Amino acid sequence: MSFDPYAIRNDFPILERTNRGKPLVYLDTAASAQKPRAVIDAISEFYESHYANIHRGVYELSERATRMHDDAREKVAAFLGAAESREIVFTRNATESINLVAASWGRQNLGAGDEILITTLEHHANIVPWQLLCEEKNAHLRVVPINDAGELDMDAFESLLSDRTRLVAASHVSNALGTINPVREIISIAHERGIPVLLDGAQAVPRFAVDVQELGCDFYVFSGHKLYGPSGVGILYGRAELLESMPVYQSGGDMIETVSFEKSTFKSAPYKFEAGTPDIAGAIGLGAAIQYLSGLGMDEIERHEMELTAYGTKLLEAIPEVRLIGTAAKKTGVLSFVVDGIHPHDLGTILDMEGIAIRAGHHCAQPLMERFDVPATARASLGLYNIPEDLDHLGEGLHKAIEMFR
């Protein structure tokens, strides 16, 4: 079966809806992806036919729910190429996954004077947890600069690594610019010096196949809702020996082995990091999303979005008033731009009236906006269901806005 985005659109009920009375043109997948029928149905079916709490009941229903939850973990492990499913921790989202690593691994391994190296391209989720950890430990946050195209300065990266660097935390794909970072190079240089690497894959896993073993990263995080799955579920991948060595994060029910008022003992990874009843349906919905994406083929999705990115880039470059922010040689899925004389929020409102959903703002990347000396950008981001006509609509909307503000 060849990849046909026009047919695929029928899998997404929301694409039949309107926005301000116009057919919906959804160009905000980097903020959150729409959900295929397969995911919606899997969640409904679970609640209608299989729901019970997991890891508790002795009855069939609970056993079934537990099996389905375990099965979702297996699917995530296979999707990421993890060696074992115990390397997959369910969290709420990528943000919580990073917070887990900062609170657990970070508190254990960071001391006064140590350094954590991040990049200018990071989402606030991959800045603030490290900043707070550094404040707590009297450690230092170092930041890899970028060039005007929005690409990492790899010479600077190498020179910023020191014998005090304890962790490199970098995005796989930039949420604000779409830059695909040279993560293999980052990992190989960091590992030569024995420094572990965490990758924020929130914008990468929906766009191309990711294999954590092949990459060799130590931690990898992403959010379910950006992978066409439900909101409320996220993933932390950690190499088994790292997860085993880490202290517990949140504590309470389900993650314990024994509890007395004097002392409690804990389960092994991943369960020791999953306190309380998790988002069971969310995990199952995520499993369904992965199954759906695997059916389409991640390589096909990658090719489709690369083509659309190139199409959109050309279309925007042809409008003289438009300036693209982020022109990396390797980028995908994101078109960030500013328009002369029109603030991104006004653009967002004008496009909204045309049925077009884009993001306008700082994209949770304020330091990056500062780097490009803009208060905000407009961002059109692509998903597997987008078609060239969506971008044509964007172009027409921009012309209208430019005309109106002339």
Next chain:
Amino acid sequence: MDDLRELYQTTILDHNKKPRNFRVPDSANHEADGFNPLCGDKVTVYVQVKDGEVSDVGFQGSGCAISTASASMMTEAIKGKPVADALALFDSFHELVTSPALDEPDAEGVGKLTVFAGVREFPMRVKCATLAWHTLKSALEDSDETAKTE
């Protein structure tokens, strides 16, 4: 496009392009910063109060058309007014941009500012329209805190 024209009236577009009183008055004796964390709009409002009246007012900053035009038209509306009247105008303006759309805007109270009535249809943009006013209030109250629209 009708709702859009309703929001982006010619007057608003004009004030966005050529903001009035976009300057720092030499004699300002009150000032405050305003910031909308959601969209990054920033404004500083400078006021000279003399004998209980707003004798001069200016602003600096950057933001969208709605927030820039609102700041610009605010300075025109309050200049020469007693401080109490300027603050009362904020209340009327606030009602204008937030009250249910069915009510006829009270043109008597807010005058030219009725051009902002269209903002009611766009809840996400109310904060853009009111940022300068919140900041004005902070300035008049000599608050040291950055005014927020939250």
